[in-house]
Amino acid sequence: TRQQAPPPRDLYVLVHGLGGAPGDLAYLRRCLQKRDPTAIVHLAVCNSGPLKTFDGIRQGGSRLASEIAEVIERHPSLKRISVIGNSLGGIYARYAIKLLYTPSSGKVGGLTAQDFLTTATPHLGVGSYGYVGLIPEALQKFGAQTITGQTIRE
Template identity: 55%
Template sequence: VNRRTETYDGIDVCGRRLADEIRTVAAAHPDLQRISVIGHSMGGLLARYAIGLLYSPATGRIAGLAPAHFITLATPHVGCDAEGLAQ
């Protein structure tokens, strides 16, 4: 979904592309019941953004699926301490 230079489009654009892909897969497989999302580094930010777009507070579902797991690895959820890196 987000390959090579497409990742330069930003979290919001890439996150929407991921959300669209999840919707497409969920629609193509009506037997799916649950969803787990795993992201590494920037992929964790994209996953979090996509889940935010797909989550329905009324049903507690993500793209119509029951949430199972949300796992991120080495994801900068609170940004990066650029000042600290410079020291």
């Protein structure tokens, strides 16, 4: 007889960066699935699409927290969560974890926090945009704030 796979216990949430798409982290997803075929490896989709990463960290982080909560609800067997964010995705992930964190239990969305990893995430903010010397500083600031909107201000 064919053995049924055990229910998933681990959740990995992968979060893309500014102007990105879930597919940006598809290779990492494949690697994690190969390493642990029973895990849920979720590519966050809530901040993909035109201009979705430009309305601020609070908005994007809140959307991500809601998406993570929905995934957890669909898989009641989950016990542990790991969140991996690339660039702005790391900032969104940090904000979402804060929203999902329960101090009394130390849990994130009701799950034990396993790992929080970020790559190329500007945890200390970002400097001026543009190519130094090629674009006047005033134009750099105007362009950055106009294009990235609330996200760059936060």
